Amino acid sequence: MKLTVVGSGDAFGSGGRLQTCFHVANSERSFLVDCGATALIGMERAGLDPAGVDAIFISHLHGDHFSGLVWWMLHAQHVVKREKPLLVVGPRGIEARYRTAAEALFPGSTEKSLRFDLKFEEHSTDRPYEWQDLVCSAVEVSHPSGAPAHGLRFDLPGRSFSFSGDTEWVDGLIGLADGVDLHINECFAFDTIPNFHTAWSVLKEKLPRLNAKRILLTHMGRDMLANTDAVDDPRVLVSEDGMGLEF
Numbered sequence: 001m002k003l004t005v006v007g008s009g010d011a012f013g014s015g016g017r018l019q020t021c022f023h024v025a026n027s028e029r030s031f032l033v034d035c036g037a038t039a040l041i042g043m044e045r046a047g048l049d050p051a052g053v054d055a056i057f058i059s060h061l062h063g064d065h066f067s068g069l070v071w072w073m074l075h076a077q078h079v080v081k082r083e084k085p086l087l088v089v090g091p092r093g094i095e096a097r098y099r100t101a102a103e104a105l106f107p108g109s110t111e112k113s114l115r116f117d118l119k120f121e122e123h124s125t126d127r128p129y130e131w132q133d134l135v136c137s138a139v140e141v142s143h144p145s146g147a148p149a150h151g152l153r154f155d156l157p158g159r160s161f162s163f164s165g166d167t168e169w170v171d172g173l174i175g176l177a178d179g180v181d182l183h184i185n186e187c188f189a190f191d192t193i194p195n196f197h198t199a200w201s202v203l204k205e206k207l208p209r210l211n212a213k214r215i216l217l218t219h220m221g222r223d224m225l226a227n228t229d230a231v232d233d234p235r236v237l238v239s240e241d242g243m244g245l246e247f
């Protein structure tokens with residue numbers, strides 16, 4: 001399985017980085033985890049084909065994590081001329097929020113009939129969401145976004161990874177990341193603790209409790225990007241746009 005970091009930045013373009021998006025592929029399928037406004041730009045830069053994506057999972061309903069769906073659907077319809085189905089799985093209210101954003105940015109765009117079957121589903125902390133042989137589990141995190149904000153875990157045969165989404169530290173991340181090949185954690189700040197985001201000074205204290213083979217830091221703000229040299233744990237990697245990881 002290969003994970004490509006399409007966008008590793010925060011919502012504000014810090015360091016010239018693109019907004020959150022990960023592309024995951026194995027021989028059977030490919031899917032995205034989060035789809036920030038810059039997702040298509042990042043895919044193009046990384047040489048990844050949007051037409052090959054079967055599903056898009058969204059952690060929470062902030063624009064730097066889901067608004068790329070607006071451009072994605074227009075691209076699928078008019079550029080790719082997509083015919084294969086697309087599954088979008090997000091928190092409660094994902095379809096309504098997508099339609100509101102799409103109508104604000106491209107009025108009338110959601111009224112046209114699509115060439116492809118677009119299906120919205122919701123993940124929940126009550127039960128895992130199953131898609132083919134992939135199981136997506138969600139935990140509640142601390143990050144107000146007008147809808148439930150979730151950390152997500154993906155279990156596939158023989159492989160697993162997890163993603164904190166945006167959040168301050170919550171103990172639910174310990175179970176989420178237990179035994180995974182890769183845990184991706186947001187690390188917006190360095191040593192000033194922001195509301196509803198994680199600082200490295202907090203995360204490094206929690207590392208012994210995170211039972212993941214590797215940990216990838218993402219969603220770094222300006223302050224954290226200026227201090228990545230302080231990350232000296234051999235399990236912890238600092239993401240870059242376009243970076244690929246095999247696991």
Ligand SMILES: [Zn+2]
Nearest residue numbers: 060062143166
């Ligand atoms: Zn957010």
Ligand SMILES: [Zn+2]
Nearest residue numbers: 011062064166
């Ligand atoms: Zn964010």
